[in-house]
Amino acid sequence: MMDFKALPKIELHAHLSGSISRECLHDVWVEKKKRGETDLRDPLEEMPVGKFDYNLETFFPLFSKYIYALCNDLSSLIYTTNAVLKDFEADGVVYLELRTTPRAIPSANISKDIYVHTILTCISAFNTTSHSMKANLILSIDRRNDADTAMQVVDLALAHSTVGVDLCGDPAVGDISIFAPAFARARESGLKITLHFAEAPQSSTPAELWTLLGFKPDRIGHVINVPGDVKAEIIKRGLGLELCLSCNVHAKMITGSYGDHHFGWWRGTGCPIILSTDDVGVFGSSLSNEYALIAEHFGLDREEICTLARGAIDTIFGSEEDKQRLREMIWK
Ligand SMILES: [Zn+2]
Numbered sequence: 001m002m003d004f005k006a007l008p009k010i011e012l013h014a015h016l017s018g019s020i021s022r023e024c025l026h027d028v029w030v031e032k033k034k035r036g037e038t039d040l041r042d043p044l045e046e047m048p049v050g051k052f053d054y055n056l057e058t059f060f061p062l063f064s065k066y067i068y069a070l071c072n073d074l075s076s077l078i079y080t081t082n083a084v085l086k087d088f089e090a091d092g093v094v095y096l097e098l099r100t101t102p103r104a105i106p107s108a109n110i111s112k113d114i115y116v117h118t119i120l121t122c123i124s125a126f127n128t129t130s131h132s133m134k135a136n137l138i139l140s141i142d143r144r145n146d147a148d149t150a151m152q153v154v155d156l157a158l159a160h161s162t163v164g165v166d167l168c169g170d171p172a173v174g175d176i177s178i179f180a181p182a183f184a185r186a187r188e189s190g191l192k193i194t195l196h197f198a199e200a201p202q203s204s205t206p207a208e209l210w211t212l213l214g215f216k217p218d219r220i221g222h223v224i225n226v227p228g229d230v231k232a233e234i235i236k237r238g239l240g241l242e243l244c245l246s247c248n249v250h251a252k253m254i255t256g257s258y259g260d261h262h263f264g265w266w267r268g269t270g271c272p273i274i275l276s277t278d279d280v281g282v283f284g285s286s287l288s289n290e291y292a293l294i295a296e297h298f299g300l301d302r303e304e305i306c307t308l309a310r311g312a313i314d315t316i317f318g319s320e321e322d323k324q325r326l327r328e329m330i331w332k
Pocket of ligand 1: 013015168196221278
């Protein structure tokens with residue numbers, strides 16, 4: 001396989017907690033164990049190296065029952081955020097939009113406001129010292145949220161000047177129509193919008209998909225189980241598509257393997273495609289590996305890979321200055 005670590009890349013669909021490597025979680029666990037602060041199992045036992053076959057039934061509990069329980073104070077939040085930023089930079093990512101659902105941790109006196117502030121402080125410090133990568137933050141509304149909680153996420157995004165908002169979480173739960181006011185306010189206030197879209201059959205009814213398109217997203221993620229008329233509308237709007245190859249294969253969200261991925265369908269439709277990792281800590285495939293998989297299974301040559309990487313530039317939620325920097329940086 002070709003190696004795309006040196007290719008300057010844009011990552012736009014990465015969840016903070018899902019991007020923490022097992023080794024980094026292990027470091028956090030060792031420190032807590034030393035201080036007698038955790039009864040959790042070693043992350044390397046909980047998520048053995050080489051285990052990537054998390055599906056929609058086992059994936060979400062891994063967070064609610066384990067990763068959130070381990071990363072439950074300021075020091076672990078800061079340590080893991082910094083590690084995630086460094087890992088993406090080391091993989092040749094030159095622009096990153098990291099997303100996270102604001103999480104209050106009452107046991108550590110952390111409010112959602114403090115949570116967001118803490119992560120943004122790590123990102124700002126990183127941006128001032130990194131010579132190669134710039135990062136921005138997106139705040140996620142979780143499908144389990146009620147309408148007020150969703151509105152609170154938008155308020156936090158505005159108060160902290162993050163670049164956008166997202167809709168994520170277990171596709172088997174929630175009535176997404178209740179989030180219309182929150183996304184309307186986000187849009188009117190100038191925030192960009194990305195949505196997890198048609199991720200699983202349960203979250204792909206025509207009613208849900210047309211409601212989501214009514215939120216006027218700038219980008220959509222996964223885009224797996226899409227009926228023809230919805231596909232036509234997506235193409236008409238030229239929406240940016242965040243496609244996550246390994247995640248979809250490992251979690252069996254698609255039928256078949258890499259070569260069967262819907263990247264093959266969407267390429268050539270005119271919609272910009274942004275290859276993304278989703279949860280590199282869980283699925284173990286770096287962004288450079290995702291590019292290598294696409295090159296191998298869809299026969300893209302070097303020039304086509306560079307065109308793919310450059311195509312992501314105009315879909316970022318960052319500034320015109322960010323885009324200009326990327327135009328100069330990403331190979332032609
Ligand atoms: Zn995702």
